[in-house]
Amino acid sequence: MSQDLIEKSRKYLWLPFTQMKDYDEHPLIIESGEGIKVKDVNGKEYYDGFSSVWLNVHGHRKQELDDAIKRQLEKIAHSTLLGMTNIPATELAERLVALSPEKLTRVFYSDSGAEAMEIALKMAFQYWKNIGRPEKQKFISMQNGYHGDTIGAVSVGSIDLFHHVYGPLMFDSFKAPIPYVYRSESNKPEVCRDDCLKQLEHLLIEHHDTIAALSIESMVQGAAGMIVMPEGFLSGVRKLCTKYEVLMIVDEVATGFGRTGKMFACEHEGVQPDLMAAGKGITGGYLPIAVTFTTEEIYQAFYDDYSTLKTFFHGHSYTGNQLGCAVAIENLRLFEQDQIIKQVTQKAQILHELLQPLMELAHVGDIRQLGFMCGIELVQSKETKESFPKTGRIGYQVSLKMRELGMLTRPMGDVLVFMPPLVSTAEELQAMVNIIKRAIEEVTEREL
Numbered sequence: 168m169s170q171d172l173i174e175k176s177r178k179y180l181w182l183p184f185t186q187m188k189d190y191d192e193h194p195l196i197i198e199s200g201e202g203i204k205v206k207d208v209n210g211k212e213y214y215d216g217f218s219s220v221w222l223n224v225h226g227h228r229k230q231e232l233d234d235a236i237k238r239q240l241e242k243i244a245h246s247t248l249l250g251m252t253n254i255p256a257t258e259l260a261e262r263l264v265a266l267s268p269e270k271l272t273r274v275f276y277s278d279s280g281a282e283a284m285e286i287a288l289k290m291a292f293q294y295w296k297n298i299g300r301p302e303k304q305k306f307i308s309m310q311n312g313y314h315g316d317t318i319g320a321v322s323v324g325s326i327d328l329f330h331h332v333y334g335p336l337m338f339d340s341f342k343a344p345i346p347y348v349y350r351s352e353s354n355k356p357e358v359c360r361d362d363c364l365k366q367l368e369h370l371l372i373e374h375h376d377t378i379a380a381l382s383i384e385s386m387v388q389g390a391a392g393m394i395v396m397p398e399g400f401l402s403g404v405r406k407l408c409t410k411y412e413v414l415m416i417v418d419e420v421a422t423g424f425g426r427t428g429k430m431f432a433c434e435h436e437g438v439q440p441d442l443m444a445a446g447k448g449i450t451g452g453y454l455p456i457a458v459t460f461t462t463e464e465i466y467q468a469f470y471d472d473y474s475t476l477k478t479f480f481h482g483h484s485y486t487g488n489q490l491g492c493a494v495a496i497e498n499l500r501l502f503e504q505d506q507i508i509k510q511v512t513q514k515a516q517i518l519h520e521l522l523q524p525l526m527e528l529a530h531v532g533d534i535r536q537l538g539f540m541c542g543i544e545l546v547q548s549k550e551t552k553e554s555f556p557k558t559g560r561i562g563y564q565v566s567l568k569m570r571e572l573g574m575l576t577r578p579m580g581d582v583l584v585f586m587p588p589l590v591s592t593a594e595e596l597q598a599m600v601n602i603i604k605r606a607i608e609e610v611t612e613r614e615l
């Protein structure tokens with residue numbers, strides 16, 4: 168049975184972000200999950216060390232979440248949000264607005280983080296047109312940024328490996344530098360931060376008249392390799408956006424819903440975005456719901472008689488899906504009941520202590536962490552910070568070894584990603600860190 172399924176997967180599927188030749192060599196089919204583990208069709212169990220791509224909160228098959236979906240299913244699975252609404256989408260909107268930074272008072276639903284970003288970009292663009300400043304059409308985005316894979320989101324992204332090939336399809340955006348302290352000349356957070364803010368200000372001085380918005384991940388650049396921004400950077404960007412009349416779009420798709428120890432990572436710096444995208448953990452990792460938050464000021468710029476054509480002409484078939492919104496409401500109730508934010512804050516400290524000994528390994532150059540979002544950068548030489556040769560795909564090899572040892576994750580180049588479900592216990596964190604350590608040792612020692 169399992170071999171038959173594996174053959175079918177090889178024959179019919181095309182998987183996201185996957186060189187299918189790699190998949191053919193290392194096929195994997197998940198059959199079930201329980202708590203923070205998943206099981207494949209051969210009965211082998213794995214820790215979900217990357218929360219099924221950064222989104223699981225309460226573990227798999229959480230009874231309350233399963234029940235919320237079943238209860239909703241007794242009423243209706245889906246009806247449209249075009250020109251009307253439904254009960255869970257309405258109730259969830261109220262809860263989300265209450266949880267989000269104060270200035271954000273409206274929510275617009277979609278189905279993925281990329282769409283939530285796409286919507287934020289289009290809203291920002293049209294906002295200026297609607298208020299009579301159509302010359303503000305351009306965007307500033309951050310070097311190494313990642314906001315998803317639709318063309319708009321890719322246009323404000325800048326991970327060369329993913330985005331380069333689509334260059335001719337993208338709209339231009341100005342790129343501002345990001346403080347990647349480990350790879351900066353000074354290696355000092357404040358110096359690196361101030362230098363980047365200065366460069367951003369130069370860009371704004373020169374171009375602010377034509378700039379609609381700036382897009383930035385919140386506190387951590389995930390796909391770039393878990394690059395944690397130094398204290399004062401995000402709030403510095405906020406100040407500059409305000410000073411130069413540029414809307415600030417904050418991407419909380421990866422960082423939102425408790426991942427960094429706050430409900431939204433921008434709370435670490437008291438930042439109030441003008442637009443904010445969220446997704447992933449919103450349903451506890453169950454169903455595809457995403458959301459774009461906006462201020463009342465932006466909302467009001469679209470509110471008028473139909474004949475003015477200020478309407479936001481954007482929507483998706485499954486926007487505001489009842490099953491997704493129902494499970495999101497239950498997820499938020501569990502956040503409160505189980506004090507998830509407090510749990511993450513406390514266990515992040517334990518995780519920090521568990522990870523520190525890895526710095527002693529010969530090829531661990533840097534460990535970056537904010538809450539339950541961790542990256543371990545592997546280097547050939549700790550002294551010179553020289554990377555491993557690209558052809559060796561060291562991050563991929565170590566992640567394959569982890570799989571063999573019973574834990575799933577996906578690297579970002581040479582950076583190992585560790586983002587366990589937020590309910591992982593101290594013992595489970597220890598067991599997963601043990602696997603990471605063993606995998607790094609076995610692979611890098613073999614490489615030597």
Ligand code: PLP
Binds near residue numbers: 278279316384
């Ligand atoms: N924005 C950020 C910061 C992300 O990390 C991701 C996905 O990892 C996205 C957007 C895209 O989200 P989705 O995969 O749901 O489209």
